[in-house]
Structure formats: C-alpha cells, structure tokens
Amino acid sequence: MYFREPRLSVLARPAFTEPDHLPVQWIGDATDGERLAEFAGRLCYMSQKNPANRSTSEYLENIKKQAHGSVLEHANYTLLLEGVSRSLTHELVRHRAGFAYSQLSQRYVDESVADFVVPPAILGEDALEGQWRAQMEEAQRTYVALVEQLMARYAWVEDRVHRRKMAREAARGVLPNSTETKIVVTANVRAWRTMLELRAGEGAELEIRRLAVALIRLFKVEAPIFFSDFEVYEAADRRDAARSSYHKV
Numbered sequence: 001m002y003f004r005e006p007r008l009s010v011l012a013r014p015a016f017t018e019p020d021h022l023p024v025q026w027i028g029d030a031t032d033g034e035r036l037a038e039f040a041g042r043l044c045y046m047s048q049k050n051p052a053n054r055s056t057s058e059y060l061e062n063i064k065k066q067a068h069g070s071v072l073e074h075a076n077y078t079l080l081l082e083g084v085s086r087s088l089t090h091e092l093v094r095h096r097a098g099f100a101y102s103q104l105s106q107r108y109v110d111e112s113v114a115d116f117v118v119p120p121a122i123l124g125e126d127a128l129e130g131q132w133r134a135q136m137e138e139a140q141r142t143y144v145a146l147v148e149q150l151m152a153r154y155a156w157v158e159d160r161v162h163r164r165k166m167a168r169e170a171a172r173g174v175l176p177n178s179t180e181t182k183i184v185v186t187a188n189v190r191a192w193r194t195m196l197e198l199r200a201g202e203g204a205e206l207e208i209r210r211l212a213v214a215l216i217r218l219f220k221v222e223a224p225i226f227f228s229d230f231e232v233y234e235a236a237d238r239r240d241a242a243r244s245s246y247h248k249v
C-alpha cells in the first residue's frame with residue numbers, strides 16, 4: 001500500500017475537573033484543555049473572580065502575547081500518526097522538550113508487508129512515481145530474502161523471537177526512508193506550538209510540512225483557542241504552509 005497523506009487520530013485530550021472550592025468566573029466557550037490552562041494561569045494571581053471580565057479566548061490570547069507559555073504546558077494531547085515515513089519521524093523526534101514518543105519497532109515487526117509513503121514532490125508525476133515504486137518493491141524483496149537467509153544463518157539461536165529480531169534488525173538496513181511507520185506522540189500545547197511553527201514553515205521538508213499543516217487544521221477544531229493565531233496559507237511553491245502570530249511562546 002502506498003500512503004499519499006498521513007492518517008491522524010486523537011488518542012487523548014485533557015479532562016478538566018474544576019475544584020468546588022476555587023470556582024472560576026468563566027466567560028465564553030472553551031475546551032477542557034483551554035480551561036485547564038486558564039485555571040492554572042489564574043491560580044498564580046488568585047484571579048478566579050475574573051476582575052478584567054476576560055473570556056477564555058481573550059485570557060489565553062494575552063498569555064500567548066506575553067509569552068507566558070508555561071501555562072500552556074498543562075494541556076497535553078496524544079495523537080497516533082500513521083502513513084508517515086521513517087524520514088519524517090527521524091525529523092519529528094528531534095523535538096524533545098515536552099514530547100513523548102512510542103514508535104513501531106523495525107527490529108520486532110515484520111516489514112515484509114510494510115507500506116510506503118510517496119514523497120509529496122513525486123506525487124502526481126507518473127514517471128517519477130513509477131521509478132520510485134520500482135525501487136521500493138526491489139528493496140522489500142531484498143529485505144524478505146535477507147530475513148530468510150539470516151534466519152537460516154542463525155538457526156543455532158534457540159530463542160526464535162531473538163533469532164527473528166537478529167534477522168530483522170540486520171535486514172532493515174535495506175529498507176528505504178519512505179517506509180511507512182506509526183508513532184504515538186504526546187506533547188503539551190507549548191511544545192506542539194513550537195514544533196508546528198518550525199515544521200509548517202516554508203523552509204521545512206515537504207512531508208513533515210504537510211503533516212504540520214494537517215495537525216494545525218486538526219488542532220484548530222480540537223482546541224481552537226490554543227491555535228487561533230496559526231494561519232494556513234498557500235505559499236509561493238503552491239503548497240500549504242502555516243505561520244503563527246506569536247513566536248515560540
């Protein structure tokens with residue numbers, strides 16, 4: 001199977017429980033994650049009575065403007081990303097602060113049935129895609145042959161699981177960067193915002209940029225106030241990019 005775009009699933013989002021003894025005068029609609037951040041921010045000055053009569057949207061806008069991003073660290077979102085390449089996740093996991101990752105292991109999982117992600121620049125151009133596909137299929141055939149031979153070479157290893165791992169971890173060396181992978185990513189909103197700002201920019205690699213733009217669209221529905229300042233636009237290269245009003249809050 002060839003992936004032409006990523007598949008995103010939200011696995012977890014904040015569930016805010018307001019303590020009875022410290023009620024906030026909420027104004028306006030907001031998601032649990034956004035209320036959690038406002039609650040945490042208001043605790044600092046014990047301003048639960050909301051003397052400035054700010055809606056959650058206005059309150060969090062000011063937090064972003066003042067770059068008081070630590071308040072945003074309370075809200076965590078967990079996503080399952082599929083249909084992304086190993087080269088994409090290699091770039092993604094460079095974002096360390098506030099992120100947690102769990103990724104499919106090529107040492108344990110049989111990649112003889114692996115899928116591949118068509119690089120965006122190749123999509124829609126038959127000749128390029130044909131050449132690229134031939135290379136993917138050849139690599140997969142070699143992988144299968146290597147696993148088989150390595151299993152035979154290490155037949156003396158009694159533990160079959162260990163033997164398979166030895167074979168797969170060596171054979172994966174021939175798998176291309178475009179091999180599809182799956183990764184569970186948890187991050188707080190401050191960390192998501194910083195990563196999305198960098199990776200949705202015009203200078204980012206096209207596949208991770210496409211993912212970042214898709215994530216921004218998802219987060220604009222999931223937690224619209226947190227991501228209200230992100231704007232998706234069509235860049236000069238005729239592909240979507242995004243920018244935010246507040247740099248690295």
Ligand SMILES: Cc1cc2nc3c(=O)[nH]c(=O)nc-3n(C[C@H](O)[C@H](O)[C@H](O)COP(=O)(O)OP(=O)(O)OC[C@H]3O[C@@H](n4cnc5c(N)ncnc54)[C@H](O)[C@@H]3O)c2cc1C
Nearest residue numbers: 091094095096097098099191194195198199201203204205
């Ligand atoms: C367009 C683009 C091109 C890139 N090209 C390359 C490349 O060619 N080669 C390459 O190796 N990488 C490349 N990168 C990756 C880049 O160098 C960073 O590793 C990546 O963007 C993660 O950024 P970060 O370290 O700020 O993120 P995080 O690790 O999430 O850190 C977030 C912030 O926390 C603070 N922080 C985190 N760790 C520390 C620390 N140890 N000490 C002090 N402060 C810390 C910093 O303020 C940092 O900006 C590229 C990134 C982009 C967006």
